[in-house]
Amino acid sequence: MDALIFYTNPMSRGQIVRWMLEEVGVSYEQRLLDYPSGMKSAEYLAINPMGKVPAIVHDGRVVTECAAICAYLADAFPEAGLAPPTSDRADYYRWLFFAAGPVENAVTNHAMQWNPSPDQSRTVGYGSYETTIDALETAVAGKSFVANDTFSAADVYLGSHIDWGMQFGTIPQRPVFERYIAPLRERAAYRRAKEIDGALIAKAQRPADR
Known part of the structure; x- marks a missing residue:
């Protein structure tokens, strides 16, 4: 290997x-x-x-x-x-890179209390935080997975943003987001990953021996 x-x-x-x-x-x-x-x-x-x-x-x-x-x-x-066939990747690429670009930028800027004015929104790639969050809701509304009804790398990435955002208050806890993320949190790989990183965080925060 x-x-x-x-x-x-x-x-x-x-x-x-x-x-x-x-x-x-x-x-x-x-x-x-x-x-x-x-x-x-x-x-x-x-x-x-x-x-x-x-x-x-x-x-x-x-x-x-x-x-x-x-x-x-x-x-x-x-x-x-974890990827659709190359001939069927429209939604996969669309929402994977939507999360990497507009969502990442809009959420970060909004959390730092910088929001573009109406004039600036014409230049800023994501337009506005509100527009981006509404589009994110469109991406997952009525779906189990974001691309082709099959779990993929796009769900790992998009799902992570929604998961973290709702936990830390940077993405609103809309019912559509809750329904989308709930089954992802039950995946065995998600749970293993959280267990590993959770243990590492706990170890790093443990007071040093004196």
Whole structure:
């Protein structure tokens, strides 16, 4: 099996990739990095010049950015069935990258209390926070999964944004979002990933022995 190295911090978007890795079901080497030193070390900056996690190195190939990593892993391990056939990926690509672009930007800016004026919304890619959240509701309304009625990497990524957003109050707890995310939280891979990162967070927060 090709070597797969996973660079992460449990209190980061690395949780998204952890879930994806658990869905894929392949073995990987975990490398935990802290924010002030590990992510800014020369060794890691050679992998990701942004000094951010997560990142993976698979058989010598570097992939960064959560959406890209999820899509890459789905293609690299097709036996997991986490990507639709290439001829049927319209919704898969559409909503995967909608979450990576408009949702990520709109939610972050709104949480930081910056919202574009009506004139600025013409230039800002997501238009407005409200428009983006309404479109996100459209993406999952009446669906078990966001693409082709089949669970995919797009659900890992989009679902993670909705899951976190509702937990931390950056995405409203609309009934449509609750119905979509509830079964995703019951997935065995989701639960394994949360257990792993939860244990790492608890260990990091434990007072040092004196």
